[in-house]
Amino acid sequence: MATRWRVAVVGGGITGLAAALRLRDRAPEGTEITVYEQSGALGGKLRTGELAGGPVEFGAESFLMRDPVGGESAAVTLVRRLGLADRIVHPTVGQAALAVDGGLRPIPGGTLVGVPGDLAKVAAVARPTPAADHDGGRPLLGPGEDVSVGALVRARFGDEVVDRLVDPMLGGVYAGRADDLSLATTMPALARAARVEHTLLGAVRAAQAATPRAPGEPVFGTLAGGLGTLVDAAATAGEATVRRNAAVRELTPVGPGWRLTVGPTRDPEHVDVDAVVLAVPARPAARLLAGPAAEVAAQIGELDYASVALVTLALPEPALPALSGFLVPGTEGLLIKASTFFTTKWGHLRRSDGLALVRASVGRYRDEAQLQRPDQDLAATVHREMSAVLDTPLPAPVDGHVQRWGGALPQYTPGHLDRVAAARAALRATRPTLALAGAGYDGVGIPVCVRSGETAAEEIITALEGSGR
Ligand SMILES: Cc1cc2nc3c(=O)[nH]c(=O)nc-3n(C[C@H](O)[C@H](O)[C@H](O)COP(=O)(O)OP(=O)(O)OC[C@H]3O[C@@H](n4cnc5c(N)ncnc54)[C@H](O)[C@@H]3O)c2cc1C
Known part of the structure; x- marks a missing residue:
């Protein structure tokens, strides 16, 4: 009789x-499955807390609700598998703004993370x-070729599209720069x-057409x-x-297994x-594999990470615009790189006591020194900068929280995959x-991480079946 499998999930x-x-x-x-987590709580970068009650x-x-290649995302499928589909809610306000030239401008629609499919819309x-963006008679990229987002978009659409649109949108997700x-x-x-199309405009349109979105979806x-x-x-x-x-x-x-x-x-x-x-970030994974698989450790250990801090403030009845939040290009010289008006964006978070919850993300890749400031200093700077961007003095917060995420966001450079x-x-x-x-390998978003974990589980099942265990 085959013995029972013992599988460790690390992370x-x-x-x-x-x-x-x-x-x-x-x-x-x-099958005996054990999850080892170094901290006192599960969830990693998913952490629901409490502020002002x-x-x-x-x-x-x-x-993301949709998988980039179509169909529902792996996160949605997981939510369904767990019987939580009826708890899914969507933003009630979707429009966000860019803080440019000292004011707020609506983020133009019809782009792929800021890369336009219609140039007039971003003007x-x-x-x-x-x-x-001329047709050079061949695809923009060779088979398997990779470049930085910034290099491609700068060459085809110019610096402003990168600095004022793509960079802040990518920065909002990765705290990194389009050029890297x-x-x-x-x-x-x-x-x-881009491996098929001859122009960037054509590539953006082809990518958008490959996964058409129903109106209002x-x-x-x-x-x-x-x-x-x-x-x-x-x-x-x-x-x-x-x-x-x-x-x-x-x-x-x-033998064929492992000792932890x-x-x-x-x-x-x-x-x-x-x-x-x-299922841990690439740095700790590389440390764990340095002995048993040095070559693998060297390959995955190359990945660098950015640190960020999230400053959340509870403000009594502030005058906020009807926006989900705003993004700040690095060229504006502000500490805030992105801000979310939680209680405007998400209807289910609105409160009867008039308190608004706003969150700012601070910290950009290679500018980590800014994060050395004490919590109070970060919170005061966020409050001041937000008042300036909104052009209105915001009321003093009644509560606040600073969450630091050290080395949290992978900076995938070309050739990562x-x-x-x-x-x-x-x-x-x-x-x-x-x-x-995990996020160190396949991509940063929750759906990609879910799929990455599921694929790893299936690989392990295949390996153990193949070994006759
Ligand atoms: C501030 C922030 C906001 C984000 N917002 C979004 C968002 O809105 N939407 C979205 O899709 N994605 C978002 N992301 C990205 C996404 O949350 C992460 O990429 C994803 O949660 C990573 O999951 P993971 O399980 O791969 O890694 P992690 O969440 O990092 O989990 C790894 C776990 O491994 C543990 N660990 C590490 N070393 C060891 C060890 N030696 N032994 C045991 N345990 C160990 C860690 O303590 C940790 O709990 C955000 C990320 C950050 C940092």
Whole structure:
């Protein structure tokens, strides 16, 4: 009789939880699944907290409803699997603004993360250079080629489109710069189209046409009650043993499986398992693999991360515009890089006491020194800058919270996906009972992380079935 499988999921963020649930759903009955999480709480970058007596996200806020290649996103499918579909809510105010030239301008529609499919639509914010987007008789990118988003868009549409539109939109997600970020990783649909189309305008239009959106179809969703409900439900449904405050410090190959060294150095625990889903950021993953898979560790350890802080303020009856928030291009010289008016954007968060919850994200890649300031200083600067951008003195906050996310946002440079593919291929060839998953590899968004965790779980099942275990 085959012995029961023992699988360790290292990392209790949304990737690890999705992996554990997929293992529970697809691995043979009786499989022992244990999630090891170094902190005291599951969820990683998903963290629902409380401010001024109401729920608020101190980390990720929402998920894309659609998969970039069409159909519902993996996050939505997970929400359905967990029986939470009736809790999905959408923004009641979708229009956001750009803070440029000391004022607010609506973010133009019809773009792909700021890259326009209709140049006329962006004219109020940036002046494109249409003549540069000529047809050179061949696709913009060769097969498998990757470039930075900034390099491609600067060459085709000019600097203003990058600096005033694409950069702030990408910066809002990655805290990084368009000139550094990989097109293939951050905008896969546009990269695919650029391998066929001869102009950038053609590529944007082709990418948009590949996944047409019904009028009024919501782009983003979140859960009433907060994303913490997704974390809790996924952990419960996975029926895994959850070990909190359990950092995995070493991974040692033992036969076809692994020995985990868990917990403090002075009192380590050793656990033998048949397989591991390694669902931690790339830096700790590289440290764990430096001994058993040095080549893989070197490939994945190249990835750098940006740090950010989220400053949330509860303001009594402020005069806010009917916007979901605003983005600030780096060229404006402000500390704030993005702001969300939570209680305007999300109807379910509106409060009867007149308090508005606003959140600002501060910190840009390679400008981490700004984050050394104390919490109070960050909060005061955010309050001052927000008043200036809105051109109205905001009331003094009645409550506030500063959440620091050190080394949290991956900065995928061109060639990232090739490096990840090479690392995974090396593992499959030498150590198939360990699978890499999470934001360090496949993309930063919650749906991509969910899919990454599920795929890793399936790879592990295939590897263990193949080994006759
Ligand atoms: C401020 C912020 C806002 C965001 N907003 C959004 C958003 O609105 N929408 C969206 O789609 N995405 C958003 N993202 C991105 C998204 O939240 C993350 O990419 C995603 O949650 C990452 O999930 P993960 O499980 O791969 O990694 P993580 O969430 O980082 O989880 C990894 C876990 O592994 C644990 N760990 C690390 N090392 C060890 C070890 N040695 N042993 C055991 N455990 C370990 C960590 O403690 C952590 O809990 C945001 C990210 C940030 C930082």
